[in-house]
């Protein structure tokens with residue numbers, strides 16, 4: 001296996017970009033903290049992702065990792081095939097408002113109401129059902145909407161706007177165990193997500209053999225802390241299940257399960273000495289374990305209805321339906337949902353050092369971001385680590401190590417508001433800057449309103465600070481009043 005040598009931004013890149021932002025006035029005096037995104041790096045990440053998978057893959061980037069509208073818009077301009085994964089109706093709406101077409105939106109919430117399901121069906125987004133009760137709600141809604149459980153009837157000239165291209169899948173827990181971070185591992189023996197494959201296999205088989213319109217499987221093993229092999233094992237279990245179900249569905253004249261959603265979860269590096277697996281390696285391993293997924297994609301299949309004559313594609317593990325009656329073309333066999341891999345290493349956060357306190361054996365740098373932006377880091381520092389660098393007020397890197405280590409403390413009113421404890425760093429003084437590396441995902445999207453602090457300015461840049469864009473303006477004090485109204 002080779003490791004990802006493009007896993008993050010260099011300190012040199014950050015120094016040049018920070019110096020440039022200060023010199024060009026993008027980091028103003030009122031910007032006590034700011035979040036930066038290297039859009040050149042992000043562009044190359046997307047390019048790599050797209051080039052690793054077959055061209056018909058739907059890359060539904062997890063909105064929860066980074067819901068900034070300007071970034072969601074930017075991603076669309078990089079590759080027209082990019083979609084988004086939405087964990088709530090709020091995120092579905094965000095995606096629609098940002099101009100993502102419904103067939104590029106994957107709706108994954110674990111707790112969907114009847115009204116939300118109906119709206120999702122009418123809008124035409126892909127739906128990943130979380131559990132068997134939810135599946136029954138879908139069945140009922142399809143019947144109420146006049147579709148019944150016959151796939152062919154989805155092709156009727158009904159005035160309803162159900163888009164025949166989008167699909168309904170079900171989230172399956174492959175039960176392969178927990179990763180190193182329990183709170184972000186979701187494929188253990190027990191999980192609040194999905195239908196456990198070992199415990200509920202007969203029920204799963206039953207729904208796949210009763211509902212012709214259930215044409216997708218979905219898994220997500222965890223987010224960070226799950227080794228690549230765990231992800232592959234999960235995919236393997238679902239792949240074998242899918243092949244078995246497809247053989248049985250074929251005999252019943254059902255279309256095959258044709259959407260295979262692998263979720264996200266490829267771990268990234270938060271430490272300079274840690275080399276995560278590359279996306280290229282991950283895809284090679286998926287291809288080894290589940291070759292049919294790749295063959296189907298490249299053979300440009302057309303799935304057709306249950307009255308059709310069946311024909312087997314010799315290059316594929318799937319069966320093809322042949323008829324002039326009903327077609328679902330342009331089906332995305334693989335769906336991905338990468339959030340952390342896409343955004344983490346593209347983003348960094350900077351805070352001005354407002355004060356430095358010197359206690360007998362420890363220094364404390366008082367910063368302008370803490371548990372409001374770094375919720376997980378403050379509450380569970382053992383599992384959530386970052387690297388830090390110190391720059392002077394002009395943005396030049398400081399080197400060396402102070403006599404005593406530093407606590408990096410946030411501005412909130414509770415003792416746990418400390419991002420990192422006992423870090424060896426260069427000597428700091430007021431008006432220096434501390435950079436928190438690799439903070440482009442699951443940070444601003446988890447912002448806490450506690451203490452009513454203003455959200456920081458968010459900047460995007462190209463070519464190490466040659467060009468900047470304001471992605472989101474710093475909140476005003478009035479914005480905070482509006483929030484609490």
Ligand SMILES: Cc1ncc(COP(=O)(O)O)c(C=O)c1O
Nearest residue numbers: 062220223264265337338339340
């Ligand atoms: C269903 C689902 N898909 C995708 C993701 C994104 O995972 P990651 O950001 O690790 O790629 C998550 C994260 O929790 C998730 O719950």
